[in-house]
Amino acid sequence: xxxxxxxxxxxxxxxxxxxxxxxxxxxxxxxxxxxxxxxxxxxxxxxxxxxxxxxxxxxxxxxxxxxxxxxxxxxxxxxxxxxxxxxxxxxxxxxxxxxxxxxxxxxxxxxxxxxxxxxxxxxxxxxxxxxxxxxxxxxxxxxxxxxxxxxxxxxxxxxxxxxxxxxxxxxxxxxxxxxxxxxxxxx
Numbered sequence: 001x002x003x004x005x006x007x008x009x010x011x012x013x014x015x016x017x018x019x020x021x022x023x024x025x026x027x028x029x030x031x032x033x034x035x036x037x038x039x040x041x042x043x044x045x046x047x048x049x050x051x052x053x054x055x056x057x058x059x060x061x062x063x064x065x066x067x068x069x070x071x072x073x074x075x076x077x078x079x080x081x082x083x084x085x086x087x088x089x090x091x092x093x094x095x096x097x098x099x100x101x102x103x104x105x106x107x108x109x110x111x112x113x114x115x116x117x118x119x120x121x122x123x124x125x126x127x128x129x130x131x132x133x134x135x136x137x138x139x140x141x142x143x144x145x146x147x148x149x150x151x152x153x154x155x156x157x158x159x160x161x162x163x164x165x166x167x168x169x170x171x172x173x174x175x176x177x178x179x180x181x182x183x184x185x186x187x
Contacts, residue, residue, distance in 0.1 A: 036096040058178040120147040121170035
């Protein structure tokens with residue numbers, strides 16, 4: 001008798017792949033939804049996430065078509081690839097949802113966020129805060145003798161880095177809009 005050539009991943013008693021194809025890796029995905037702009041739609045979308053224990057890292061909503069009464073919801077979430085696929089499928093089944101796009105998978109996209117960062121300090125800390133703001137292209141939108149409010153826009157990582165550098169200089173408060181994202185290219 002000749003030896004069986006068994007593929008990697010199968011047991012020694014079966015030629016079938018018996019190992020699950022599920023991944024435990026958590027991935028961050030940006031989803032863009034086009035929905036009817038009517039009462040209760042946002043609650044239904046958020047209810048889908050909370051009802052199944054899915055986390056939302058960022059959420060932005062705005063009307064994008066006044067005549068068609070359509071809004072765009074941008075959701076940043078994390079999960080395994082299977083969870084992300086399940087989220088997209090379930091979102092697509094909600095009646096007022098017209099389109100579901102996974103910008104992370106569909107190709108290159110642009111993500112931006114706006115933040116207001118309040119920093120209180122005196123002396124050298126004020127000078128250093130202004131210098132760092134210049135490096136990060138943050139703008140002073142309010143100033144008192146004891147504090148600044150900076151406006152900064154950019155990728156979420158840039159805003160995180162700016163806030164981290166402002167902590168030792170007297171960071172008081174941060175207000176963030178959440179991620180706004182759009183795919184690159186003509187479509």
